[in-house]
Amino acid sequence: MLEVSGLSTGYDSHVVVLGVSVDVREGEAVAIIGSNGAGKTTFLRAICGLLPVSAGDVRYEGRSIANLAVHKVARAGISFVPAERHLFPEMSVAENLALGAFPNRPDPDQQSLVFDLFPRLAERRRQAAGTMSGGEQQMLAVGRALMSRPRLLILDEPTTGLAPRLASQAYESLAALRTLGMTILVAEQQVPLVLGLADRGYVLENGAIQLEGPSAELRDNPTVQRAYLGVV
């Protein structure tokens, strides 16, 4: 579904991600793990059009979307949930969700799906997004991303700023989405959580892929255990 090959990107002339290749097949959940500053965010932003692709290609459902404008990538069926969420703070939950469906009118079935997944949002329909708690904002960000019926959901550190209990709840919701057939690509530092969700994972360090493999293999890998799982 998504084939990233040899992608390089960065800020101005300063290259941060160099020659990264990542595949996501339909129905899969794929993890990108790596420490602070490894380039995970930079990599995801380039896929979504928020940063220029300086080398390599991004193919989605058979066509190149490298350097496509952000709104065109979104309309092609890829929803990105950034770590900073980028909600519309002065708008209500309902309005935020409605914009997720742009340019179409919000689809009631999809909205029910979002409210089933996050009953909290249904209770808070009229509340301004900016006044909600971190956990609720995270739910809204995912809910808004789902309103366009995306075929691929990309998330950057969905646990940012969440207490451990809320972080695992966030991953429970993603697991529920998986069972509905959603394809997911997620960057995460909380390695045990994300490997619980993902089928496969990539380890990104210093802007390059160091390791890749099925989640179970990564979990048993001594390097991964030392660096990310706190095993000594």
Add this chain to the structure above:
Amino acid sequence: MTAVIFDGLVLGLQFGLLGVGLTVVYGMGGILNLAYGSIAVVAAVVMSVSMRAGLQAGPAVVLGILTAAGISLTLNSTVLKPVYRRRGEDRVLLSLLLTIGVAFIIDGLLVWRFPIEALGLNVGWEPVSIIGVRMRAGSLLASAITLLVGGSLIFFFRATTTGKAVRSVIQDEVGARLCGVNPAAVRTLIFALSGVLGGIFVATQAMTSPVPISAGFEFTITALLVTVVGGLGSIRGAFLAGLILGIVNAMSSFYIGSYITTIILLAAAALTIVLRPSGLFGERA
């Protein structure tokens, strides 16, 4: 007293409309369009000249409004192009410098080509009494138009998909793009809307007193005051600030004298900023 407040309300509604045209453009990404008032005056000149050439008032006003929209769009797609490549304060500053330049050019051309032009729209109906106050028909028609346009704007921004898309870009441009909103298209729409509002504003002004070609700068300053008091990028705030400033304006011209009104308006604006640095509705939209 009641009559003065009524005058203030009539004026205030118009100020609000004028302010919205500036504030939405600012909200769209830090462009302060200082040519705004001058573009509105071009609309007035087009209305006046085409009426003298024999056009009916209605079509002449529409022509003027369309001209203002056209100039506004041209500004967005030519002069402002380099501005969109910058971010933050750079963007605001560059937009200030470039649009002030455009304002000088427009004002200069107007003084050169139409030195004595002024737009007056005579609404020839009898005055009407409202709760004991005699109101000129021109004032009433101007208020009715302004309320109608203001109401439509609120409906547009609150209830339509496109209106929500505009607000989404004002509140979080990255979020809007991720939702599939094309900010460039929204910007085009907003610049056209801004020109239209400037055009409607001069038409309603001309129903109560003539609009001279030298009014551009004053219109821009008024719009700026409304925008700052109401909160940059806030549509509700612009209307509320317009009403407040309109009433202050009417009171001070009546009780003190019109020469001091501008100073009092500036003082009122300064006071608001001291009390509420982000304006009445600093939270935007």
